[in-house]
Amino acid sequence: MQFKDYYSALGVAPDASADDIKRARRKLARKYHPDLSKEPNAAERMKEINEAYEVLGDAGKRAAYDKLRAGGFRQGEDFRPPPGWDEGFEFSGGADGAGGEFSDFFEALFGGLRRHAGARGQRPGFTARGDDHHASMRIDLEDAFMGARRQITVQAPEWDENGRVRLRERVLDVAIPKGIRAGQLLRLPGQGQPPPGGGPPGDLYLEVHFRPHPLYRLDGADLYLDLPVTPWEAALGAAVRVPTPAGPVEMQIPAGSDNGRRLRLRGRGLPASSPGDLYVVLRVVLPDATNPKARQIYETMARDLAFDPRKDLEKQT
């Protein structure tokens, strides 16, 4: 496994005070929190930040980590914890509810304690079932349209007979039901975490997100498509071919359509008991006037059409 430099993850000096560390973490959380941020790697970064804070924000864990780091390890370097590295330091528990969220590096150093903490801290009112886990899954529009099977890799900490923790990877083969929508949850019974003391595992929840599609925008079960059209198709009306996830269809553009007009293809959205619709938004594209023929036609229009799109503006003043 690779050594992690938690100080550089938080962007603080190794001699930073506890307050500095807290401040740095708050600042980074505002920037990278996956619920607030639009940074592309926000979730990944937030995980690193939380992991670093879990260690540096706790005096005992920080002291033990500092001793390790003083051994000269650098970020990304190959690392095995030396035996007895944590001797003489006092810290308790892994991260609360962080099972599977942190790196194998963290689990190897601090994960072993969660087992005991977990066994003691059994939530009242629950049977000895393991925790439910959550993960997100990104799928393509086509997967929701047709239904699909996708493999997803999940990591979960596991204890060996010596009570040491390691992350075990599991590949799950998941059937994505046709018509699934963004934000919906898939439950995989028994694929969560087994409880530390042994017993039935919890469930795994997968939250579905869609990768951006080059053509369609999604709104629930409805799809939106921008359709470029010529000025004469918009003005005179035309029959055009429109792509849909199920294949191209013929659509009639009514004469006198304006830029931005929305035409509905009923039932061409995501499948469901009442399927979504496909909205086609017309985008009028002007031919450029760089060639002489086009120039001549524009000049004819300018001369022969009494067209003033700004006449309402004039009236106001």
Next chain:
Amino acid sequence: MSDAETTRGAAVLLDEDERLDLPQFAQACGTTIAYVEEMILEGMLVPGGERPGIVFGAAEITRVRRALRLQRDFDASLPSVAVMLDLLDEIERLRMQLWRAGAETG
């Protein structure tokens, strides 16, 4: 670390009609019954049904998980998380409007 195995998981889609009781809901959110009750008191969650048989829609799981993350990562109080959730809902609604209008929301 490399002994990955493939498990075929039977996936159950939780649709809008799925209802969970309080203990099921709290477990699915990865939190305690007390926390869910606090969210109800703050008006952040509106359960269906009447006590003691109150039920929650599966769609609310995502909302509670989001509240838990925000609270943990900003050491925020529940009332301030309630405000954050409201603002995030508003942003989402506005982004949706931009989307429909075909504007880049990049």
